[in-house]
Amino acid sequence: MLEVHQFPCLSDNYGFLLHDHDSAETVCIDTPDADEYLRQAGKKGWQITQIWNTHWHPDHAGGNETIKRITNCRITAPAGETGKIAGVDRTVGQGDVVTIGDRKACVIDVGGHTLGHVAYHLPGARIAFVGDTVFALGCGRMFEGTPAQFWASLKRVKALPPETILYCAHEYTAANAKFAVHADPDNAELASYVEEIMKHRAHNQPTVPMKLERELATNPFLRADDPKLQARWGGGDAVATFAALRNAKDNFRG
Template structure:
């Protein structure tokens, strides 16, 4: 049974995801309950579990209402257990479970927060990255270090390129404008920016994208590329330093 993944817009620019697979229905992040309940009701689905990526309120605000309505389990990163809503299961880095396309692995992706995790479905070809790797961007480095976030992005970049990346916010338009300041001559990026603008004009989400396209266009993943280093006047600099410069520029963009 292949994964049936539903993108659920929440709040002003957040996303939750419904993942229906051989082991049932999971909700990944719960910014608010109402749109998630509506999406579940529309499909006649009942979630068995809510899986949280990190402790920020805009990813957990709907947990209590969903738990009360569905009596579902709540799971989240063990490293942030004290900051999360009460967990039925705290998940350490490297833990795995599930069957077939529903097999899931917990990947530690610190930087945005210290205990942030991603949920990777190797057979289902999907990774849910929330505020670590984002479409044409990455999360702000709030709790970790720049080196930590670069290590996280490098880890995610090493996944199979056909993997679909599902991130936590609709920030792609602003990320695209910034990306063009780093690589204005990147043909793949220019083409993607046009596609993003059209999709948003049509009311379509754009935070769900193949890793291969991210590798071609996301400046944060491309900090190791010689052409990016040269464009920044940092030829020969360590990759992590180049990433840190890109992140600082984005923070001030």
């Protein structure tokens, strides 16, 4: 049995410990805060054996060295970003497989936020760790990639089974919801989703993880190929529509 232990850290990050009860292995999904990861693992009585990094940003890989020094864990990181990530033992890219116990996770190239960003999909558990590629009702800023690259990455996420549960790395949902309504004001399912989100945040409850199926119906960035959004934002081309949406979100002050 796999268990995901989710906890807040830093200002708006979520930390994730993935634990396999059969093998007793524990994977850190990214390492934004080494002390908090070690504390949470200790509270659970789990021994950290691996780190799977999604990308190089310090709020995702900054705790690598400390955790490895204390636990002697093995670090897996995207092949395109190893020069920026400390302590890497193995590099991975599109189509590679990593394991926790006898459970397999498929590596997906989701470059765009950073050039080498990867996600980890565990099909047997119907979960995926997507870092800063997709958020609830949003996507990451395009710091290094191009609109065409980022849209190709989002299409790989969209192609996962719709029942997949997505674990993203930040609690950005309330702000994302405001832009989503601005981008797609006539979406009734989005309106219902936003109402739930605001209730959760009013009680300081997390909005992560989220089901891909719902994001496919409500997240404007995953719907850049939808004719209605294209008519509103991009004139018939998914890449241009995605680029227009991303630029609008970067400058949104709603």
